[in-house]
Amino acid sequence: MVKFPEKLSKKIALRSKAKMLRKLPETGKSVDFFSNDYLGFSKMPELAESTKALLHDLKENDNGATGSRLLSGNHALYGLLENELTTFHNCEAALVFNSGYDANLGFFSSVPQRGDIVLFDEFVHASIRDGIRMGNAKSYKFIHNDIDSLIEVLKRARKSAFHETEVYVVTESVFSMDGDSPDISALVKCCEANNCRLVVDEAHAVGVFGDAGEGLVQQSRSQAKVFARIITFGKALGSHGAAVLGSKELIDYLVNFARSFIYTTGLPPHTVATVLAAYRLLCGDLGAGFRKRLQERIAFFGKERDRLGLQGIFVTSTSAIQSAIIPGTIAVKQVAGAMGDAGIDVMPILAPTVPQGWERLRFCLHAYNSETEIAKALLLLSEFKNAV
């Protein structure tokens, strides 16, 4: 066996010593409070059946895309999905990427140019940060969900700007680790007033918010004023992949310059068909029923949390993500371990994913979590948090 580099072994040892070493978890044993499958689509037989029917109707039997979408991989399902996304999300055009990570990497590394400025919420997802880091624009963070801070940072950043500088403001409509949301209408106004382009990652809002699960940008009727949206299919849609929504010109640009789009094999037809079928399900009665159930479960979680006097440790959130702050790697891991032993799968989120001191148990709620399961999870939390 070739010897592993010593400096890398040291990095692992350091993480291990700090009790921050990541390990692949065993899954599927207990009650699911940790997956992003908010509506239960990933395991829904109706979705599997309609995907099969769709592939059958289209006489599509291929197992793989066979190449980049710019070469042999642009199978017919892509066009069908992108057309439906454009209608459903009320935008001019859509471009499907292989994942949300790829979409953010491709967008942020290619759209902001040298001399441009990117202002990002301090809690945006790693994929956005990585994309920005790969690009040539200057970037500055502003305080989480704080428009005054955004304006302050913008004023400072503009001092080094010249007349052609574009300013991009980046946020998430539901933050992945906190579950909270910015005031999108206020952000839109601020961006309009200051001539900035707003980009919103809607990964955790699609399927959960909006009349038919369109997300928070459409719920706040802001779609025409947002420069770009990033949506993902691996969360409430229960599948895999992502898309950038925006103008036709933006999509043409990404096809030409987003390297994470160009230099990779496309998604297999089956995956794209699953996403298409998932959107159709979302629009129908079944989807509406699951969305309503999810909202009821979120409300029940809030009531039970308050009844047990736990509201003080939770980040304020009306989404499917509810985070209980339990500072300290060891403490949060202990609580998560005890919950796991008691049959509740909930993820401890550690630094560096969140800032040190802000470690948390992140409860992801689902339409399929029963009230009994939610009550049990919160009761266990109230017992175990006092024991660490």
Ligand SMILES: Cc1ncc(COP(=O)(O)O)c(C=O)c1O
């Ligand atoms: C806000 C946000 N954006 C993007 C992504 C990446 O999406 P994907 O899992 O499709 O790569 C995630 C995934 O966790 C996310 O939470």
